[in-house]
Amino acid sequence: MSTYFRWIESMSVGESDIDKQHQRLLSQVNKIEDAISFGATSKEVAEALEFFDKYIQEHFSYEESYMKEHNYPYLEEHKKEHENFIKNNSLFKEALKRGLNPRELILDVETYLGQWWMKHICKVDKKYHDFISELE
Numbered sequence: 001m002s003t004y005f006r007w008i009e010s011m012s013v014g015e016s017d018i019d020k021q022h023q024r025l026l027s028q029v030n031k032i033e034d035a036i037s038f039g040a041t042s043k044e045v046a047e048a049l050e051f052f053d054k055y056i057q058e059h060f061s062y063e064e065s066y067m068k069e070h071n072y073p074y075l076e077e078h079k080k081e082h083e084n085f086i087k088n089n090s091l092f093k094e095a096l097k098r099g100l101n102p103r104e105l106i107l108d109v110e111t112y113l114g115q116w117w118m119k120h121i122c123k124v125d126k127k128y129h130d131f132i133s134e135l136e
């Protein structure tokens with residue numbers, strides 16, 4: 001697998017397990033970039049979407065309990081963003097079932113993830129990091 005995107009320290013949210021989960025997401029993005037370069041198959045798209053199902057269960061619930069544990073005041077808003085990711089993943093799965101060309105679908109997935117990375121992980125997740133680090 002090629003490395004298109006690399007995790008750097010400034011992406012840290014100050015909690016090592018969450019950072020590891022974010023790093024796993026980034027390697028999934030790298031896999032998707034490979035699939036785009038070599039022509040994505042339905043199987044590859046399905047595998048990526050399955051990864052997100054697991055990621056949603058493990059990562060979102062971990063992150064939400066971490067915020068709850070620290071009485072983070074914007075937990076509800078944050079959960080709504082997670083819910084949007086879940087909804088989007090369902091839409092991608094439906095599109096795949098409907099037979100949308102996997103090469104087109106993977107480009108939508110790539111765009112969505114790019115925005116997720118920039119707007120959610122690098123901004124919204126950073127907000128709980130700033131809040132919690134001020135408590136410590």
Ligand SMILES: [Fe+2]
Nearest residue numbers: 063078120125
């Ligand atoms: Fe989050």
